[in-house]
Amino acid sequence: MLAEYGVTSHIRTMAAPAVKVDNLVKCYPNAVAVDGLSFTVARGTTAALLGGNGAGKTTTLSILLGLLLPTSGKVQVLGEDILRHRYRVLPRMNFSSPFVDLPHRLTVRQNLLIYARLYGLPDRGERIDQLASDLQISAFLERPAGKLSAGQKTRVALAKALLNDPELLLLDEPTASLDPDTADWVRSYLEAWRARTGATILMASHNMSEVERLCSDVVMMKAGRIVDRGSPKALIDRYGRANLEEVFLHIARETSAELEPVK
Amino acid sequence: MTRDLCASAGRVWAMLLRYLYLLRSSWPRTLELLYWPTLQMLIWGFMSKFLYVNSSYVFRAFGVLLAAVMLWDVLFRGQLGLSMSFLEEMWARNLGHLFVTPLRPHEWVLSLLSMSVIRVLLGLLPAALLAIPLYHYSIFAMGLPLVAFFAVLLIMGWALGLAICGLILRQGMGAEGLAWTVVFTLSPISCVYYPVSTLPGWLQYAAWALPSTYVFEGMRAVLFTGVFRADYLFGALALDLVYLVLGAVAFFVAFHDARRRGALLQMGE
Numbered sequence: 001m002l003a004e005y006g007v008t009s010h011i012r013t014m015a016a017p018a019v020k021v022d023n024l025v026k027c028y029p030n031a032v033a034v035d036g037l038s039f040t041v042a043r044g045t046t047a048a049l050l051g052g053n054g055a056g057k058t059t060t061l062s063i064l065l066g067l068l069l070p071t072s073g074k075v076q077v078l079g080e081d082i083l084r085h086r087y088r089v090l091p092r093m094n095f096s097s098p099f100v101d102l103p104h105r106l107t108v109r110q111n112l113l114i115y116a117r118l119y120g121l122p123d124r125g126e127r128i129d130q131l132a133s134d135l136q137i138s139a140f141l142e143r144p145a146g147k148l149s150a151g152q153k154t155r156v157a158l159a160k161a162l163l164n165d166p167e168l169l170l171l172d173e174p175t176a177s178l179d180p181d182t183a184d185w186v187r188s189y190l191e192a193w194r195a196r197t198g199a200t201i202l203m204a205s206h207n208m209s210e211v212e213r214l215c216s217d218v219v220m221m222k223a224g225r226i227v228d229r230g231s232p233k234a235l236i237d238r239y240g241r242a243n244l245e246e247v248f249l250h251i252a253r254e255t256s257a258e259l260e261p262v263k
Numbered sequence: 264m265t266r267d268l269c270a271s272a273g274r275v276w277a278m279l280l281r282y283l284y285l286l287r288s289s290w291p292r293t294l295e296l297l298y299w300p301t302l303q304m305l306i307w308g309f310m311s312k313f314l315y316v317n318s319s320y321v322f323r324a325f326g327v328l329l330a331a332v333m334l335w336d337v338l339f340r341g342q343l344g345l346s347m348s349f350l351e352e353m354w355a356r357n358l359g360h361l362f363v364t365p366l367r368p369h370e371w372v373l374s375l376l377s378m379s380v381i382r383v384l385l386g387l388l389p390a391a392l393l394a395i396p397l398y399h400y401s402i403f404a405m406g407l408p409l410v411a412f413f414a415v416l417l418i419m420g421w422a423l424g425l426a427i428c429g430l431i432l433r434q435g436m437g438a439e440g441l442a443w444t445v446v447f448t449l450s451p452i453s454c455v456y457y458p459v460s461t462l463p464g465w466l467q468y469a470a471w472a473l474p475s476t477y478v479f480e481g482m483r484a485v486l487f488t489g490v491f492r493a494d495y496l497f498g499a500l501a502l503d504l505v506y507l508v509l510g511a512v513a514f515f516v517a518f519h520d521a522r523r524r525g526a527l528l529q530m531g532e
Binding site: 119 | 270273274276277278280284285288289351355356357359360361362363364365366367519522523524525527528
């Protein structure tokens with residue numbers, strides 16, 4: 001009876017981790033970007049994919065978003081197979097990256113309205129006004145998105161990413177190119193938002209202090225593979241270092257054939 | 264089911280709204296839409312006035328050149344209208360944002376097709392209306408056949424536009440120039456201003472493989488003899504269907520391939 005009404009399926013997806021990646025591989029003709037990646041991200045936590053350039057962080061995020069098809073492996077997002085049922089999951093997740101601007105010629109409000117419509121939100125105007133107030137972007141809602149400063153663009157991108165109240169928020173370098181004050185503001189906002197909503201955040205970052213502050217779980221990546229994982233404190237203790245940045249440098253240089261330590 | 268359809272229509276409307284906002288945000292772009300069809304109509308209108316007393320061909324039907332140039336613009340603007348809206352997303356590097364929303368590729372395509380109709384109408388209606396006081400010629404006098412010609416050319420423009428967009432998705436922005444040029448390679452064998460019989464025999468086979476040729480032959484039949492050739496219409500529609508399927512397949516295969524290559528996030532200038 002329960003199965004007939006799809007209730008068991010619903011319970012199963014609710015109980016599943018926010019992200020479950022199993023033996024994920026992405027090969028390009030001349031490179032292996034992700035090589036047998038497996039990890040899970042528990043619901044209601046903030047986790048980070050950490051690694052140097054070319055570690056496979058953005059590739060992994062792109063696969064989780066359904067923007068990129070993997071060569072092999074299984075990816076479950078919010079209990080659904082993203083490769084087979086991405087349209088069941090996409091309304092429940094969102095994404096923000098400072099490297100992908102919103103269209104420049106439209107005003108901030110127009111951009112947000114269009115995305116609100118794409119997510120099929122009712123009461124779009126109200127939702128936009130509420131987010132604009134929370135993220136302090138009300139003053140430039142009518143300004144073209146291309147004429148904003150980096151800090152303003154980041155807050156607008158965050159507003160777009162929170163429009164649909166996502167259960168899973170994927171962030172690529174959320175505070176890249178921001179001054180320390182604005183970056184701190186964004187981190188505080190994300191902390192408060194996650195605590196309030198119980199949502200899950202998975203971020204790719206190079207900023208170790210940010211990861212130490214926000215994340216309870218860190219996946220250290222190198223050349224498309226996981227080289228270690230754990231809480232920031234556990235990693236720092238395990239490697240006997242003072243902070244996560246030293247752990248990162250240790251791992252990055254440990255087996256690196258390309259980069260010699262700076263003398 | 265009905266809820267899904269409504270949601271889908273909402274997303275198509277969202278994308279259409281985006282292109283309308285873009286059009287509204289730049290008056291030079293809106294002006295550009297009107298400028299070229301009007302200029303073409305002026306040139307060919309004066310040419311028709313001149314040829315009306317100097318050529319037996321135009322004497323038989325004053326509007327034969329004017330109608331041809333306006334209908335040709337339906338094909339050109341139909342293709343360009345679709346490709347331009349597509350290119351807006353490339354220039355804005357917006358595919359990475361769009362396709363992490365519930366927007367389906369076919370819904371995006373539907374919004375591109377709708378925008379193509381709007382751009383064609385915005386470009387052509389003023390030119391067609393201006394021809395009435397200037398040359399005492401109304402293309403609307405053709406009546407229902409005009410609707411059929413319009414539809415056939417628009418669908419052909421869509422097929423061509425989809426194939427070009429697919430090529431840009433596959434090859435990147437290096438192929439952008441095709442959006443403006445490809446349609447002109449079809450102009451000589453579409454027989455816009457002259458009958459198919461003018462072409463050498465071997466080229467006539469190629470001409471009859473294009474829906475546009477049937478339209479322009481049909482247009483001349485209506486203007487010269489007052490006869491609407493239904494056989495031409497059905498031939499053109501059948502070819503349209505084939506080309507539209509081919510164009511759509513090229514687009515969706517290229518889109519899937521872009522997802523495989525990871526190009527949706529990187530695609531742009």
